[in-house]
Amino acid sequence: MKTALLLLLILLPLAAEESVRPGINEKFLDPDLKVDDWLKRFEVESREVFDARRAVLAACEVKPGMRVADIGAGTGLYTRMFAEAVGPKGWVYAVEINGNFLKHIQARAKQEGHRNITTVLCPEDSTGLPPESIDLAFLCDVYHHFEYPMSSLASLEQALRPGGVLILIDFIRIEGKSSDWVMGHVRAGEEVFRREIEDAGLKFDAKLTVPGLKENYCLRFVKPE
Numbered sequence: 001m002k003t004a005l006l007l008l009l010i011l012l013p014l015a016a017e018e019s020v021r022p023g024i025n026e027k028f029l030d031p032d033l034k035v036d037d038w039l040k041r042f043e044v045e046s047r048e049v050f051d052a053r054r055a056v057l058a059a060c061e062v063k064p065g066m067r068v069a070d071i072g073a074g075t076g077l078y079t080r081m082f083a084e085a086v087g088p089k090g091w092v093y094a095v096e097i098n099g100n101f102l103k104h105i106q107a108r109a110k111q112e113g114h115r116n117i118t119t120v121l122c123p124e125d126s127t128g129l130p131p132e133s134i135d136l137a138f139l140c141d142v143y144h145h146f147e148y149p150m151s152s153l154a155s156l157e158q159a160l161r162p163g164g165v166l167i168l169i170d171f172i173r174i175e176g177k178s179s180d181w182v183m184g185h186v187r188a189g190e191e192v193f194r195r196e197i198e199d200a201g202l203k204f205d206a207k208l209t210v211p212g213l214k215e216n217y218c219l220r221f222v223k224p225e
Helices: 002-011 035-042 053-060 077-086 099-112 149-159 180-185 190-199
Strands: 067-071 091-096 117-121 134-140 160-171 203-208 216-222
Touching: 035 099, 053 077, 053 134, 053 160, 067 077, 077 091, 077 099, 077 134, 091 099, 099 117, 134 149, 149 160, 149 190, 160 190, 190 203, 190 216
Parallel strands: 067 091, 067 134, 091 117, 134 160
Antiparallel strands: 160 216, 203 216
8 A cells, every 4th residue: 555655656747745734844945045143053052952962873884885864954963963874885965945055065065075975955855865775863952843744754754765864853733731832833733743654664662861852853764675
């Protein structure tokens, strides 16, 4: 059943899927986006996934030689960390919908001597990655920005090699517990996102405990062999 669904998604025009959250990426689609403004938001100790970045990296269990996709790479914080972790025989794809982020990542890679990073400018409904090209897909506070989750997940499932892993980090969304910002910004909670990813053909493997994450949860999925 899931195989048939995936084939249907591949064969149908991507435009057939309606946006689940129109306008959520308006700021990130701005051609005049200023990366410095986002550096001040993303790479600061007050941001949980920045403060806990080393613990997050450890949870990903990245090994030398792996091919990793940082989906929604933003300022490239995790892209650079993955580049160090996979070593010279590995590779990292920084995937983004805004070219200004990618230019910044390219400049930092050159400055820091990372020669194992490829930037990928993707559309809103696809990762833009070749089939079976990656061992690990990393989505950190990004999945709730997927306007076309069915199409994007079909693309992501194709890009993973058999046995490949998807790591999902996103905001805990619970009525009466989560902040007003999360309740208004994030369209659904953990159970919904997990079900959508499973429906795309990936198997839920574990909910990971990551030291330092209190406002976010971390799930691991595996593409069946």
